[in-house]
Amino acid sequence: MSQVLSRRDVHFLLFEWLRVEELLDAPRYADHDRETLTAVLDLAQSLAQDNFQSANRVADREEPHLRPDGSVALPDEVDAALKALVETGLLAASHPADVGGMQLPFVVDRAAFAWLQAASPAISGYGLLSAAAANLLIAHGSPEQIERYAKPLMAGDTFGTMCLSEPQAGSSLGDIRSYAVPDGQGRYRLFGNKMWISGADHDLAGSITHLVLARVRGAPEGVKGLSLFIVPRDVRLENGETVRNDVAVAGLNHKMGQRGTVNAAFNFGEGAFTPDGAEGAIGYLIGEEGRGLSFMFTMMNEARIGVGTSAAAIGYTGFLHATDYARTRMQGRPASSRDPASAPVAIIEHPDVRRMLLIQKSYVEGALALNLYCARLVDEARCSGDPEKRENLTLLLDLLTPVAKSWPSEFCLQANSLAIQVYGGYGYTRDYPVEQFYRDNRLNAIHEGTNGIQAMDLLGRKVAMRDGRALEIFADRVRQSCARGRELGGDPGEHAEAVEAVLDDLLKLTAFLHSQNDMAGVLANAAPYLEAFGHLAIAWIWLEQIIVCDGKSDDFHEGKRAAARYFRLWELPRTRLAIERLGAMDRTFIETAPEWLSE
């Protein structure tokens, strides 16, 4: 069995639960059939097992380093893994056929990519960034920009980056200081410093295409003044010559995990190069001026689902490793017979070890399922000809995205911690991969919008937008699942009762909070709201899964029911506590004075 992901589970999620074959009725996906989808999953699984998994350890041990000439060196294994990825064509898996993509359903693309993310989140990061950059260009770039920049990204001839953050402005993009000046030839010259740039520099492809947020000189302050530019590392001039752009690595960030993804601070236009004989990095505006952030936001849901899937995938591979270990590691004796002369048993026989595994299972399978559910919403929206339906799908996706991003980054990290605990001391050593999973996964609560920002987004914006329309759509879907669960009775019936009760309470709470004339007080408790919402969403996703399992009693389906039962009985009730506190408009956090915390 694979230790990367469970093929049986991925099959269950895609074909039995999410019924992806129904998507193939839409013209967009009509060229595919079950066989091509399965072939893509086969391909991703082989690539993950044969190339990414082993390179993952090397990429962690041998961190990227700067060469004397300022370029960045990566281990050969990373290069080889990415070359293998490029050869599969998976970089363009869900992109439209008319620009050279495979035009696969997005949910299948995400499931395939999850194999790579589980096998090496750091190496798959390069692919994720390229695909996102290509997506953005296809959506907002000119036909020439698509031709010149998006297609090479999809073909792996270049890799992409997203240059948003700056040293003084991590999460606060309105404070971006990088600026751009028109050069009179239709191009711009860019100046400024960027921070946290993943994939900033390397030799993995012919060039690198940076997408850079900057303010055109004279543009308004705040996020409204931001524009988005293509800044290629290597610029082809009008005369056909290719010159080095003035984009220089100022220094590498040395991370706790995900070390295989080079991450750097960048200087634009500081004079390391003078491309085409003038100062500043050459950049090409995407769309109109002042639309930069809105373009980024169109990609945000997909990028955040990418992070959520990565968190789920890292948790998932940890769970599979720990389960395999627990089946083969012999130690101790059952509580019922402590005779020292008897042979030790596999540690999976100890209920506390099974407890740790079942918790992991409920977290990682729930989290992966939620993210694939969201990915399917993207497909439904893409395929729907009905504008209202499309809008509803997008609203639901907007609502679920902060949950799909943040919940796995908290709970699948806890799963990784439990995987270490199952291994005991061995898990704490670098001889086993579980400690790397734990370090790698810790990033996911931070990047693509910290979980604090996701919480504000959910409670401050998403549940209230369009008069709560998104929340209503969510509630309708949950109630439909509950109705089906109650019809079935048994486990799904009990699960439905529990989920619906929490849904009702959460809806009441949400209405109450938004009726308060104290948004600062409400938002101070946004984080526990997000966590409670996440627990409800995951409990619902488990209900959905056990409905599909109904009437089947082999090990796979019993396992699903056990994980759902754990989640219903031990996890879902946590939401009660948060709902109580929030309902009391608890002001503990907001009223804590900064000077009380420590001297």
Next chain:
Amino acid sequence: MSQVLSRRDVHFLLFEWLRVEELLDAPRYADHDRETLTAVLDLAQSLAQDNFQSANRVADREEPHLRPDGSVALPDEVDAALKALVETGLLAASHPADVGGMQLPFVVDRAAFAWLQAASPAISGYGLLSAAAANLLIAHGSPEQIERYAKPLMAGDTFGTMCLSEPQAGSSLGDIRSYAVPDGQGRYRLFGNKMWISGADHDLAGSITHLVLARVRGAPEGVKGLSLFIVPRDVRLENGETVRNDVAVAGLNHKMGQRGTVNAAFNFGEGAFTPDGAEGAIGYLIGEEGRGLSFMFTMMNEARIGVGTSAAAIGYTGFLHATDYARTRMQGRPASSRDPASAPVAIIEHPDVRRMLLIQKSYVEGALALNLYCARLVDEARCSGDPEKRENLTLLLDLLTPVAKSWPSEFCLQANSLAIQVYGGYGYTRDYPVEQFYRDNRLNAIHEGTNGIQAMDLLGRKVAMRDGRALEIFADRVRQSCARGRELGGDPGEHAEAVEAVLDDLLKLTAFLHSQNDMAGVLANAAPYLEAFGHLAIAWIWLEQIIVCDGKSDDFHEGKRAAARYFRLWELPRTRLAIERLGAMDRTFIETAPEWLSE
């Protein structure tokens, strides 16, 4: 202000809450006064700040490595930090004066040592092991063994190790295979393999004194057949010659954190050396044969409090770092005014950041307080002339030890994760120390008995021992605090109500569980029981603290009340969920079949 620990808080805990000066009335501590105690804390604080804190980073970056001759090299900074520690005499802080110790109250020793543990858990580990080995020898060794081995340990002329685990027997000590053969000259020859030996080899002192669990040939199987031996790395023979013992490092363990503590696998008697012309490592029996584990157990409470304090201390330094960072890092604007033209504020102004800091505060100050409370019980027992009182104190300590060890290792690790989150991306890099704290602290749930073992110890043994006497003693103390809190009213009054309600429920639950004729079923839920018990204990410790704060309203005392309020309102209610589930004899974990978990 120090970023290691808060001196104000340590002062509060020792002098205002735990009233350590009252201990000085006992003859054992009569030579000390408030000044000498304060001087010891000053000394520890300077040592932590001047030597340990900087060496901590180096020890993490430059991992111990094997030299070609099989010895282990450590960075010079570790050597320098430990030499400075030896010079202070703190290694013998709480040992009796008649064997060369300072004979300080144990609680002051632990508080002083907590500074070193916060500044460098890995480097302080060498000191902890030596002190523990010396303790064990003083308690169970012969006068000659104390002279020859315990005194050099306290003086820092040798360092100590504990050799318990074996590769096939991590937590299952009954399966130890190492064996010992009497050599006819009053010594033994030892053979076998040991694993996870901290401090296994280094050049930090003249020699290393290993305490080794092994089975004398022909002894019974299981833990009853185990004896404890002194196995010096360098053996002084009868003729005065010192020769190398047959103790060889088989390989180093490369850990995720706490890298400054060398950790190795050992071979005893495999022929690397033939000391005194014969095979086997030369060992000296401590006490009688077959008493090995019971000797180890007399040290277990103190060792586990050492781990609990370390976990609390690592969490604590992370909290202080994060608070300082949040006060100086400018980013974003208050929810009330998002004007991009206004200046950014310090991130501590954002309620969500204060939330993350307040949670850390409640965890780390609660955890440190609980561990110091336990350390004071050791002192009370040492000083009491009344056998019944002494027995009661020891019973209470026995009960609280698994909680004091495990709770901080879970929740102060979460505090370390929150510290990273406060730093954002910076916290994930090795440019800031918080990621190291997080890696270092992950060990504490594993060593000195995994938390799973602590849970079985608490629910399976401690709450039931002597017909529940320990639990009664605990309940009496909690009720006394609650009565005092209710008298005061206000915050302490509300806190007392909440704590007493949970206490009642937990006592009922415990009686119910032990009335079941299904110990395997009960123990399958031992981990959530331990967590609930821990939350109750920490909530009680917070009640104790705010009782002392009553009537005082400066920042320090307001901070204590805010942290207690957070814990009462947001954390303590979690116990309800566990108590419900356990009270329903939930069989989710025990009934999950191993084959359901994954293919």
